Amino acid sequence: MNPPHRSPISWPDARAIAARAAVKEAVHAAPVMRPLFEALGQVLAAPLAALTDLPPFDTSAMDGWALSGPGPWRLPTGTEDQNHQGILAGHGETVPLPDGHAVRIATGARVPPGATAVLRSEYGTDAGDGWLHASAAHPVVLGQDIRTRGQECRSGDQLLPAGTLVTPAVLGLAAAAGYDELPTVRRPRVEVLVLGDELLTEGLPHDGRIRDALGPMVGPWLRALGAEVLGTRRLADEADVVYAAVAESSADVVVTTGGTAAGPVDHVHPTLRRLGAELLVDGVAVRPGHPMLLARLARANRENSGNRESSGNRETPGSPENAEAPKTVGPPAPPAPPERPSRPARHLVGLPGNPLAAVSGLLTLAEPLLRTLTGRPAPDPGPAPLAEAVQGHPRDTRLVPVTFRQDAAVPLRFNGPAMLRGIAAADGLAVIPPGGAKRGTEVDVLDLPWSASAAEQPSHADQARQRTAQAADGEDISPQEGPA
Ligand SMILES: Nc1nc2c(c(=O)[nH]1)N[C@H]1C(S)=C(S)[C@@H](COP(=O)(O)OP(=O)(O)OC[C@H]3O[C@@H](n4cnc5c(N)ncnc54)[C@H](O)[C@@H]3O)O[C@H]1N2
Numbered sequence: 001m002n003p004p005h006r007s008p009i010s011w012p013d014a015r016a017i018a019a020r021a022a023v024k025e026a027v028h029a030a031p032v033m034r035p036l037f038e039a040l041g042q043v044l045a046a047p048l049a050a051l052t053d054l055p056p057f058d059t060s061a062m063d064g065w066a067l068s069g070p071g072p073w074r075l076p077t078g079t080e081d082q083n084h085q086g087i088l089a090g091h092g093e094t095v096p097l098p099d100g101h102a103v104r105i106a107t108g109a110r111v112p113p114g115a116t117a118v119l120r121s122e123y124g125t126d127a128g129d130g131w132l133h134a135s136a137a138h139p140v141v142l143g144q145d146i147r148t149r150g151q152e153c154r155s156g157d158q159l160l161p162a163g164t165l166v167t168p169a170v171l172g173l174a175a176a177a178g179y180d181e182l183p184t185v186r187r188p189r190v191e192v193l194v195l196g197d198e199l200l201t202e203g204l205p206h207d208g209r210i211r212d213a214l215g216p217m218v219g220p221w222l223r224a225l226g227a228e229v230l231g232t233r234r235l236a237d238e239a240d241v242v243y244a245a246v247a248e249s250s251a252d253v254v255v256t257t258g259g260t261a262a263g264p265v266d267h268v269h270p271t272l273r274r275l276g277a278e279l280l281v282d283g284v285a286v287r288p289g290h291p292m293l294l295a296r297l298a299r300a301n302r303e304n305s306g307n308r309e310s311s312g313n314r315e316t317p318g319s320p321e322n323a324e325a326p327k328t329v330g331p332p333a334p335p336a337p338p339e340r341p342s343r344p345a346r347h348l349v350g351l352p353g354n355p356l357a358a359v360s361g362l363l364t365l366a367e368p369l370l371r372t373l374t375g376r377p378a379p380d381p382g383p384a385p386l387a388e389a390v391q392g393h394p395r396d397t398r399l400v401p402v403t404f405r406q407d408a409a410v411p412l413r414f415n416g417p418a419m420l421r422g423i424a425a426a427d428g429l430a431v432i433p434p435g436g437a438k439r440g441t442e443v444d445v446l447d448l449p450w451s452a453s454a455a456e457q458p459s460h461a462d463q464a465r466q467r468t469a470q471a472a473d474g475e476d477i478s479p480q481e482g483p484a
């Protein structure tokens with residue numbers, strides 16, 4: 001059968017459709033409480049409100065003496081402890097400091113009631129006669145070097161909005177503000193299915209066969225976009241094998257590689273037809289990657305992949321496609337059974353097999369889809385001037401690997417659809433409009449998702465699944481506190 005005629009939609013429209021595709025699923029996903037040590041790289045599902053005042057008590061900002069009133073100040077003559085150590089950080093409630101007295105205090109220690117300032121150790125002299133004198137060069141100012149309770153926030157203040165990426169700094173702030181665990185957006189579960197009998201998983205290419213470049217790349221890329229990768233499976237180029245793998249996957253998003261075109265073993269479209277899937281995007285006016293697709297699927301009738309028989313999907317014979325978008329491939333899917341009318345849908349992103357075309361599909365369809373499912377804000381593609389002219393496609397957008405040099409985007413060579421040499425050295429992908437762009441033209445540059453996830457290791461759960469699948473004081477200088 002000849003491939004059905006497809007009219008690709010524009011690249012910006014494809015991204016907008018992908019961003020909207022899973023809004024319902026995102027809204028219905030319950031947040032996941034994670035201990036702080038497991039929350040790095042996640043997204044806050046609720047605003048972070050302070051559970052305490054910060055600082056929680058008036059605190060000394062310096063090692064020195066807590067003072068009450070104008071000097072000179074009488075030093076304590078009591079216990080050894082008071083004489084030599086004074087008030088240390090971590091001590092409980094302290095006795096009030098009478099007017100005209102001073103007591104040794106450490107940075108971070110609770111300032112005693114009645115203290116009016118802290119004098120740094122290098123600015124005062126204890127001559128051993130029981131009196132403390134401030135150096136003439138550093139007259140004491142009321143409140144100096146005391147961090148007052150609530151200076152940074154009051155209990156209940158919103159520190160960060162929902163949707164914030166949990167970075168190491170966010171973990172630190174959350175701990176300081178009293179959190180042991182954080183409400184995070186549930187990570188969408190993704191399964192990667194690599195199609196192609198010509199692919200080798202090790203060694204050198206031989207006998208017309210090549211190494212699988214997408215299996216090692218796509219899972220980590222999706223994880224960098226915030227997904228939980230259930231596994232990467234390599235499938236035989238057989239219609240029933242591809243059909244069963246997609247039909248039975250328990251993932252929220254199935255990502256296939258290869259098999260999107262119209263060759264004799266390109267099984268993605270026929271599989272979607274058999275599943276009665278709704279094609280949201282079927283080809284995009286972008287180079288490379290134009291055969292990429294996005295489909296909505298009924299949820300597999302199983303909680304865990306491979307544990308039970310699927311009965312939620314029915315095979316339907318293929319039929320010519322409706323050219324209108326969104327399309328239903330084949331006859332309309334049978335209506336959902338009344339007992340589970342509003343089950344969330346699954347999605348399938350079909351990446352073309354040419355490796356750079358697959359990258360294009362990741363940034364065009366997978367990134368906006370996962371952005372919605374992970375609750376992350378839309379990235380702001382920074383425009384940059386092109387260091388040299390880039391030839392365009394007459395009708396399609398081009399995505400070209402670039403590196404930054406002196407704030408200009410330098411197009412990289414080796415940017416053919418089958419090549420990864422350019423993208424592996426790139427800082428981003430420049431969006432070249434149809435017709436091309438002259439030297440100096442400001443173009444959008446899509447970020448690669450490494451920076452946000454560089455610190456994030458695969459969770460232990462991800463690592464275990466991959467093994468089984470095998471088939472990824474800058475001080476606040478407050479008015480009261482002198483410069484350090
Ligand atoms: N008659 C047409 N043929 C092709 C068209 C077209 O419009 N009409 N489009 C071409 C474009 S553009 C692309 S991109 C590819 C997309 O093809 P598929 O998604 O079906 O991918 P395959 O045919 O399976 O593979 C294409 C190419 O990529 C290599 N490949 C596949 N998987 C991997 C992998 N995991 N690692 C490394 N390389 C991989 C595969 O060996 C092929 O060389 O279709 C064109 N054809």
Ligand code: MOO
Nearest residue numbers: 288289290357417
């Ligand atoms: O999607 Mo293809 O990469 O243009 O070869």
